[in-house]
Amino acid sequence: MDVQFSIFETKEKKVSSAKVVNVASVPQRSPFRYPGGKTWLIPVVRKWLKQSNSKKKLIEPFAGGGIVSLTAAFENLANRIEMIELDEEIAAVWEIIINGDHEWLANKIYSFDLTSQNANTILQKEEKTLQEKAFSTILKNRIYHGGIITKGSGLLKNGENGKGIKSRWYPKTLRDRIIAIGYVKNKLEFVMGDAFKEMGKSKNDKESYFFIDPPYTVAGKRLYTHFEIDHDKLFSLTSTLKGKFMLTYDDTREIRNLAEKYDLDFRTIPMKTTHHIQKNEIIISDNFDWWS
Numbered sequence: 387m388d389v390q391f392s393i394f395e396t397k398e399k400k401v402s403s404a405k406v407v408n409v410a411s412v413p414q415r416s417p418f419r420y421p422g423g424k425t426w427l428i429p430v431v432r433k434w435l436k437q438s439n440s441k442k443k444l445i446e447p448f449a450g451g452g453i454v455s456l457t458a459a460f461e462n463l464a465n466r467i468e469m470i471e472l473d474e475e476i477a478a479v480w481e482i483i484i485n486g487d488h489e490w491l492a493n494k495i496y497s498f499d500l501t502s503q504n505a506n507t508i509l510q511k512e513e514k515t516l517q518e519k520a521f522s523t524i525l526k527n528r529i530y531h532g533g534i535i536t537k538g539s540g541l542l543k544n545g546e547n548g549k550g551i552k553s554r555w556y557p558k559t560l561r562d563r564i565i566a567i568g569y570v571k572n573k574l575e576f577v578m579g580d581a582f583k584e585m586g587k588s589k590n591d592k593e594s595y596f597f598i599d600p601p602y603t604v605a606g607k608r609l610y611t612h613f614e615i616d617h618d619k620l621f622s623l624t625s626t627l628k629g630k631f632m633l634t635y636d637d638t639r640e641i642r643n644l645a646e647k648y649d650l651d652f653r654t655i656p657m658k659t660t661h662h663i664q665k666n667e668i669i670i671s672d673n674f675d676w677w678s
């Protein structure tokens with residue numbers, strides 16, 4: 387098992403002076419509750435994207451809940467934004483919101499009468515259209531424990547009067563977030579596919595900014611359907627990018643070794659997990675002129 391570094395074991399120059407980031411300063415823009423989501427890192431991502439005023443394309447190859455792409459779109463931090471995701475249920479949501487009829491999804495959520503029976507009818511339907519798949523994904527993400535939508539997870543316990551499944555169902559908020567994304571979707575592009583393949587296509591593009599947040603650790607296995615990637619290959623590909631990049635991982639010996647192997651510089655930053663455990667995240671980047 388990988389050992390977690392304590393902040394005192396890191397080399398002095400690599401240690402961030404940053405306090406644990408104040409997440410309250412980051413608007414929630416995503417329709418997803420995303421395990422391992424990067425909302426907490428947004429203040430750092432803003433700095434990274436502001437390192438130059440030139441035109442830029444942001445590429446988020448492991449999009450998940452997409453908070454980085456959405457923030458960049460709303461805050462004008464990039465001119466064009468490409469999101470990539472392999473998971474077909476998550477991809478269905480982005481397909482509908484970005485490439486399809488986002489208002490349909492917004493209204494479907496708003497008008498849905500959430501009862502266990504109605505939810506099960508949606509979730510158990512076998513042949514789903516893309517729209518139905520998108521709605522079913524949002525539903526699962528809101529009513530399954532911890533927002534986890536992989537096969538092993540189950541319905542939230544159905545409390546009195548079905549209140550259990552309603553505890554994370556905020557139809558108006560979700561509708562409003564989706565409608566808001568509709569206003570910036572002309573800057574967004576969504577591709578359902580493989581991060582490696584899509585990154586490869588843009589690897590010589592100097593104006594691209596890659597925000598790379600791959601699935602990692604044992605937790606990844608429980609959280610994501612697609613949790614297995616070749617980390618060595620990802621470091622190798624990242625080290626050949628002509629554009630700017632920011633690659634994020636848990637701070638472990640394995641990841642530090644890979645950074646060293648590919649001669650990539652890194653910094654660490656403290657964060658609190660959803661279970662309030664403080665740990666370090668590692669940020670690997672082509673340069674740290676933007677970091678202070």
Ligand SMILES: C[S@@+](CC[C@H](N)C(=O)[O-])C[C@H]1O[C@@H](n2cnc3c(N)ncnc32)[C@H](O)[C@@H]1O
Pocket residue numbers: 420422423424425447448449450451452453454470471472473476579580581582599600601602610611612613614615
């Ligand atoms: C750590 S999560 C990203 C979380 C995201 N940064 C956020 O804030 O919501 C990693 C995501 O990568 C996706 N994924 C895994 N393998 C992939 C691949 N080969 N290509 C594209 N996406 C992949 C997973 O489905 C998961 O949604």
